[in-house]
Amino acid sequence: MRFAPTDEQLELGRTAQRLLAAHARNNVLPPPWDAIPQTLDRELQASLAELGLLGLGVPERRGGSGGGIADLCVVAEQVGSALPVLPFTATAAVAAVLAEHPESPGIRSALTGVVDGSVIAVPAWETFPADMVPGRRAGSLSLTGMTVDGVLAAVPFGLDADLLLAFADDAGARPRPVLVELAEPTTERTPVDSLDVTEPMASLRLTGARAQPLGPLGAHTIARMLTVLSAELIGTGRRSLEGAVEYAGQRRQFGRPIGSFQAIKHVLADRSVQLDAARMLVKVAAHALDTGDMDADVAARTALAAAADAAEAVTADALQIHGGIGFTWEHRSHVLLRRARARRSLLGTPAHRLDVLADRLLGSSNQS
Structure with a gap:
């Protein structure tokens, strides 16, 4: 089993890092207190699409860039x-579902738009079944024929989204996945406060919004979402850890870097x-x-449990190591902690x- 990155993956990582670093020079983290973004960065979205990064993991025969989940x-x-x-x-999650359902011209067109960046598609995580995204459920949708109605409390990048991947109740049956067109006048959008200052949220009220019912999501697709x-x-x-290590080597107390203290x-x-x-x-x-x-x-679920716990622990301890400066708005420690805590709200508690x-493990054991 090979886990060392390939030369292509190393170059892919460097390319993404250079692009994001160039973007960061003109977009400070954290954003100014009175200028927290409410919408996505369209210029960066276009740059990622131009490099084919929005189509990673989508087969080339379906308009993607190919590559695997590791890429x-x-x-x-x-x-x-x-x-x-x-x-x-969020885009990668929707692309995975669309790539699994290429049977209609509408789905194929939507996937093409997601990959080339012309269509912003996001999931309404709050509608997902608890065994997929085990966070708190906050909203619901009802499916009637080819339209949906309902209110969603917090959709990531809801002010920008053109398409919404959600689960909707279908005449009392088990909720099924649907692809919803977010267009006026069937969609009413209202910005809402978000714990994560880099992922703006909006509440959505849908009234007769056009929807494309989808088939059940495969276990592979769900595992892919969680792994990404x-x-x-x-x-x-x-x-967060790199920042804490750097600070611990620079900050001095009692004539020594604080990183030399056993507790740190x-x-x-x-x-x-x-x-x-x-x-x-x-x-x-x-x-x-x-x-x-x-x-x-x-x-995938094992990785999710470990990654979520690690991110929350690392970001919390890193903020503490920075001391008083870590609690100021101008320092990025709180931004990283907010992302980890926001993902905890989405993904559920460690328990x-x-x-x-x-x-899942007991189910696999019983089937074997």
Whole structure:
């Protein structure tokens, strides 16, 4: 089993890093207190599309850039580190579903638009079943024929989105996935406060919005969503840890760098080991998906549990290591912590994630 990155993946990571770094020079992190973004960065979105990064993991025969989930995770980790105002993992989730449902001209057209950046498509995570995204449910939609109605409390990049991937109740039956067109006058959008200052939210009121019902999502697609989210969290944790290590080497107390103190040194070492272990589990999940392993779903949920825990622990400890300056708005520590905590709200508590993972493991055991 090979986990060392290929030359192509190394170059892919460097390309994404250079692009995001160039963007960051003109877009400070955190944003000014009185200028928190409400919409995505269209220029950066176009740049990612031009390089084919929005089509990673989508087969070339369906208009994508090809590549595997491991390649997609390389870019997701860089995005998680840079935290641009961009729905990269959200777009990747929708693209995965559309690539699984290419049977109609409408779906094919939507996938083409997502890949070339002309269509902004995001998931309404709050409608997803709890075994897929085990966070708190906040909204619901009702499907009647080819239209949906309902109110969603917090949709990422809801002010920008053209398409919405959601689950809707169908005449009392089990909620089914639908692709919703967000257009006037059937969509009413209202910005709402977001814990994560790099992922603006909006509430949506849908009244007779056109919708394309989709078939059930495959286990591979769900595992892919969770693995990419996990890779993004690894990037956030990595940047937070690197910042804490750098600060601990510069900040001096009692004539010594604070990084030489045992309490600081051990915390940083522990978090580094925790993050490395989680990163390896993400690689295992990506490998399982790329090779069609039957245990890919379990691997993805294991990676998610480890990555979410590591990101939250690393970002919290990194803020503490920075001391008073870490609590100021101008320092990026709180931005990284906010991303980790926002993902916890989305993905559920550690206990909930482990419960879902245990159900999967016991189910696999009973079937064997």
